[in-house]
Amino acid sequence: xxxxxxxxxxxxxxxxxxxxxxxxxxxxxxxxxxxxxxxxxxxxxxxxxxxxxxxxxxxxxxxxxxxxxxxxxxxxxxxxxxxxxxxxxxxxxxxxxxxxxxxxxxxxxxxxxxxxxxxxxxxxxxxxxxxxxxxxxxxxxxxxxxxxxxxxxxxxxxxxxxxxxxxxxxxxxxxxxxxxxxxxxxxxxxxxxxxxxxxxxxxxxxxxxxxxxxxxxxxxxxxxxxxxxxxxxxxxxxxxxxxxxxxxxxxxxxxxxxxxxxxxxxxxxxxxxxxxxxxxxxxx
Amino acid sequence: xxxxxxxxxxxxxxxxxxxxxxxxxxxxxxxxxxxxxxxxxxxxxxxxxxxxxxxxxxxxxxxxxxxxxxxxxxxxxxxxxxxxxxxxxxxxxxxxxxxxxxxxxxxxxxxxxxxxxxxxxxxxxxxxxxxxxxxxxxxxxxxxxxxxxxxxxxxxxxxxxxxxxxxxxxxxxxxxxxxxxxxxxxxxxxxxxxxxxxxxxxxxxxxxxxxxxxxxxxxxxxxxxxxxxxxxxxxxxxxxxxxxxxxxxxxxxxxxxxxxxxxxxxxxxxxxxxxxxxxxxxxx
Numbered sequence: 010x011x012x013x014x015x016x017x018x019x020x021x022x023x024x025x026x027x028x029x030x031x032x033x034x035x036x037x038x039x040x041x042x043x044x045x046x047x048x049x050x051x052x053x054x055x056x057x058x059x060x061x062x063x064x065x066x067x068x069x070x071x072x073x074x075x076x077x078x079x080x081x082x083x084x085x086x087x088x089x090x091x092x093x094x095x096x097x098x099x100x101x102x103x104x105x106x107x108x109x110x111x112x113x114x115x116x117x118x119x120x121x122x123x124x125x126x127x128x129x130x131x132x133x134x135x136x137x138x139x140x141x142x143x144x145x146x147x148x149x150x151x152x153x154x155x156x157x158x159x160x161x162x163x164x165x166x167x168x169x170x171x172x173x174x175x176x177x178x179x180x181x182x183x184x185x186x187x188x189x190x191x192x193x194x195x196x197x198x199x200x201x202x203x204x205x206x207x208x209x210x211x212x213x214x215x216x217x218x219x220x221x222x223x224x225x226x227x228x229x230x231x232x233x234x235x236x237x238x239x240x241x242x243x244x245x246x247x248x249x250x251x252x253x254x255x256x257x258x259x260x261x262x263x264x265x266x267x268x269x270x271x272x273x274x275x276x277x278x279x280x281x282x283x284x285x286x287x288x289x290x291x292x293x
Numbered sequence: 294x295x296x297x298x299x300x301x302x303x304x305x306x307x308x309x310x311x312x313x314x315x316x317x318x319x320x321x322x323x324x325x326x327x328x329x330x331x332x333x334x335x336x337x338x339x340x341x342x343x344x345x346x347x348x349x350x351x352x353x354x355x356x357x358x359x360x361x362x363x364x365x366x367x368x369x370x371x372x373x374x375x376x377x378x379x380x381x382x383x384x385x386x387x388x389x390x391x392x393x394x395x396x397x398x399x400x401x402x403x404x405x406x407x408x409x410x411x412x413x414x415x416x417x418x419x420x421x422x423x424x425x426x427x428x429x430x431x432x433x434x435x436x437x438x439x440x441x442x443x444x445x446x447x448x449x450x451x452x453x454x455x456x457x458x459x460x461x462x463x464x465x466x467x468x469x470x471x472x473x474x475x476x477x478x479x480x481x482x483x484x485x486x487x488x489x490x491x492x493x494x495x496x497x498x499x500x501x502x503x504x505x506x507x508x509x510x511x512x513x514x515x516x517x518x519x520x521x522x523x524x525x526x527x528x529x530x531x532x533x534x535x536x537x538x539x540x541x542x543x544x545x546x547x548x549x550x551x552x553x554x555x556x557x558x559x560x561x562x563x564x565x566x567x568x569x570x571x572x573x574x575x576x577x
Contacts (some may be wrong), residue, residue: 029427035435036442088402092395111376111441114398115434118372121402122434125409126427128420135420136413143313143410150399150406151319157395158320 018072022054025076029123037115040108041123044087044116047099053078056274057185063271064193070131074188077127077142082181084120085149087113092157121146131192138188145180145187152176163229164239170231174214175207182206186272195268205263205272209279212256215249216286222246250286257283302356306338309360313407321399324392325407328371328400331383337362340558341469347555348477354415358472361411361426366465368404369433371397376441405430415476422472429464429471436460447513448523454515458498459491466490470556479552489547489556493563496540499533500570506530534570541567 023045030041054075061071089095090103091113097103105113128138155173159165165173183206187199218225218233225232233252237245261279264272307329314325338359345355373379374387375397381387389397412422439457443449449457467490471483502509502517509516517536521529545563548556 030431032428032431033435034431035438037434037438038431084402088398092398109441112438114372114376114401115438115441117398118368118401118405119431119434121405122409122427122430125406125423129424129427130420132420133417135423136416139409139419139423140413143406143413144316146406147314147316147318147322147403150321150403151317154319154321154396154399157393157399 018058018068018075019051019054021072022051022058022075022079025072025127026080026123029076029080029126030119034119036108037112037119040104040112040116041087041119043107044083044098044104044120047101049083049099051079052278053082053181053185056182057189059274060186060189060267060271061192063269063273064189064195065269066189066192070192071189073127073130074138074185074192077124077138078181078185078188080120080124080127081142081146081184084117084124085153085181087120088117089153091117092153128188134192137191141187141191142184145184148176148180149178152178152180159231161229162231163235165231165236167236167240170233170236171211174211177210178213179203179207179210182209182275186267186275189271190268193269193271195271198268201263201267202272205260205267205275205279208256208260208263209275212253212260212279212282215253215256216282219246219249219253219286254283254286257286302342302352302359303335303338305356306335306342306359306363309356309411310364310407313360313364313410314403318403320392321396321403324388324396324400325371325403327391328367328382328388328404331385333367333383335363336562337366337465337469340466341473343558344470344473344551344555345476347553347557348473348479349553350473350476354476355473357411357414358422358469358476361408361422362465362469362472364404364408364411365426365430365468368401368408369437369465371404372401373437375401376437412472418476421475425471425475426468429468432460432464433462436462436464443515445513446515447519449515449520451520451524454517454520455495458495461494462497463487463491463494466493466559470551470559473555474552477553477555479555482552485547485551486556489544489551489559489563492540492544492547493559496537496544496563496566499537499540500566503530503533503537503570538567538570541570 026045031038057075057078058071087104090098091105095103096106104116128135156177183202186202190196190198215233222232222234233249234245237248242248257279261276264276310329315322341359341362342355371388374382375389379387380390388400412419440461467486470486474480474482499517506516506518517533518529521532526532541563545560548560
């Protein structure tokens with residue numbers, strides 16, 4: 010029985026996440042709840058809920074996969090902030106800054122473990138979902154390691170740049186739709202979800218780089234503008250914008266091709282972002 | 294179909310662990326394999342295999358839960374070494390020392406994720422096992438956080454000391470037997486496994502503290518000898534030994550009470566350790 014009420018669904022997702030991190034976990038649970046209570050867009054939960062609804066997945070399974078994807082994303086944020094030394098997250102102290110580095114490792118571990126626990130309630134298919142989630146987690150970890158290895162470099166070939174961008178955030182954009190596809194009996198379409206999520210992730214990274222291009226140039230951090238300039242591109246900023254628009258449009262096309270409209274939220278997001286970049290280009 | 298061949302079983306466990314961490318994981322996978330290849334006693338895998346055999350659990354399920362417990366334990370070692378600043382593990386550089394702190398966070402995450410993936414192959418009961426594993430992981434994380442919070446303290450009440458010792462290593466001693474009990478249809482006996490694993494963990498911590506009591510006293514680290522001295526115990530070392538012997542004997546009794554002899558390996562270990570402490574006491 011699926012409840013056609015997005016607000017109620019997301020509230021159930023929030024409650025499940027808290028239940029899973031607060032049960033007899035002491036200070037680590039409180040710190041995890043502190044992190045979760047700062048909010049965030051919950052895009053991954055919404056992607057899962059939307060895809061599940063489109064594919065007529067049962068309500069409690071939809072809540073479970075949405076919570077799993079969102080917990081996973083937040084686990085990666087807590088550990089990434091520590092690894093990158095980022096002190097602020099969602100307008101507050103990052104977990105490591107507030108609770109210490111050792112505690113932040115524990116909090117990320119707790120959120121990661123809770124993500125798997127969220128899948129447990131999906132029933133007989135839990136094993137298949139767990140297996141797929143591990144593959145995406147492993148890909149994200151590879152991406153994060155590659156990203157760490159590239160710190161201190163200012164240049165990289167464009168294809169390496171795109172590969173790291175894809176690995177860093179693609180898997181956790183793919184996963185919400187992938188899990189819904191499996192539960193909805195449409196695992197045959199997972200390759201299309203991979204395409205959509207990966208292309209979106211590349212577009213997202215380029216758009217993000219464009220926002221901070223000047224700062225990255227000062228700090229000698231790898232940025233798409235530098236990557237294209239080094240490749241001999243005379244107008245690297247405009248070229249980067251074009252590339253991001255292309256990737257978002259390709260992501261839109263792939264997401265639209267998913268069965269039963271289960272990629273419609275990702276498609277809308279991709280379209281909006283490509284349009285925003287076009288406006289920025291025209292007014293530049 | 295269960296293969297009555299412990300060597301072959303443990304080889305299959307090793308292979309499954311490597312498969313799960315090396316599949317498209319790049320440098321993080323190599324670092325995880327580096328950590329696993331240093332060996333270790335594999336006690337948790339053996340506890341799971343032994344319990345599964347006693348309870349007539351199917352062979353591939355036994356391998357899966359053994360790999361899951363061992364991966365979990367190794368995830369905790371990689372993150373604990375980083376948190377505690379321990380530079381050597383199993384005679385080699387700890388992962389963080391060799392690959393860097395950021396990479397070590399990724400490696401622990403990968404091992405933790407792989408532990409859940411190992412459970413995926415157990416079939417329709419995977420969800421129940423995942424749920425139980427998360428509860429034990431949460432307990433270990435709480436214990437690790439409490440342990441971190443106690444760093445810098447020299448004294449604590451005895452019951453707090455025992456509670457932290459129990460939480461730190463108890464859950465990962467309980468889990469191998471617990472998962473076998475669930476698969477063997479004897480979940481009713483989990484409370485006895487909890488008792489056996491918790492008491493063993495306390496005995497183990499006390500015995501470990503006795504080994505390093507002089508060093509801990511110099512470094513002003515919390516140690517059972519200090520705990521008992523502060524409680525007014527005139528012979529704190531002898532008293533600590535008595536307490537460890539008592540806990541190991543209690544663990545032995547609980548492990549022996551488990552159904553079908555599924556706790557026999559833990560029982561044997563508890564007995565050996567209590568006897569070793571008695572010998573040390575007599576020759577002291």
